[in-house]
Amino acid sequence: MTDETRLFSDRESLCRDAAHELLRILADAVRDRGAASAVLTGGGTGTGILAALSDLVSAGPGVPADLRMPDWSRVHLWWGDERFLPAGDHDRNEQQAEEALLQELVTLHGMPAANIHRMPAADSSAGAGTVPLETQVTQVMESIMTAAEAYASELAAHARVDGGPDGRLPVFDVVMLGVGPDAHVASLFPGLPGPLTRGATVIAVEDSPKPPPRRLSLTVEALNTAERLWFVVAGADKAEAVAEVRHARDDETTDAARWPASVVSGRDATVWWLDGAAAGLG
């Protein structure tokens, strides 16, 4: 397993290079295996990579010579986490991805809408229903649990799965993860049960310290079977978390509950995509 750092002067150049590399990996996987998968992340850098990808996809003849486009009908997209809000809410990670890239892939580049595996929304049939006021607390609780179960079933039915003894964990070509200033990844937050949860691929989070409070997230187990896991991080507000997490990764006594990003890795490669500010260089 390789552990690598790629350093950029700013977020824009980071996003451009990550988009370029992502396209290459997806195209190679489609060529070699007939299918490819990527897990998307929300946040400024995650969405910036999708916008940069959109620039490459729509560049036509202007596309860099060494770049091959994947057959988009063979590419599947998933999410590492989602804000449990009504569909179309701009704070949903999928909505930001939709605007940055997905609409274009479906309407112009032949990606079947069914290849976009969105996490359930708070008003989707898997996620909620009409709830009588007196039972609302219990029902809301049940609906986010139902949503987590629905996404776990979607993974089991449509993701490539681990060939190991377990046989239930999804294997993605690339998982992208932003890292919060508190060292959270996906919606696995320090001090909550998420980073320590085992035996599930998807969890419901009901008290996220970062708004909105209700979220869905892949678990550490579901992330750690990725072939390549990318941390995509920009901005000085992340420098301390990045330094602490990287230090914790070298320490066997790491407290996963304190530094969630320190306990996720790719099977083949873990790559830190950092701008200078996030790397603590100014």
Ligand SMILES: O=C1O[C@H](COP(=O)(O)O)[C@@H](O)[C@H](O)[C@H]1O
């Ligand atoms: O809430 C979230 O935050 C992280 C990091 O976002 P950033 O804007 O600080 O880069 C993001 O990766 C995650 O998907 C999202 O739900």
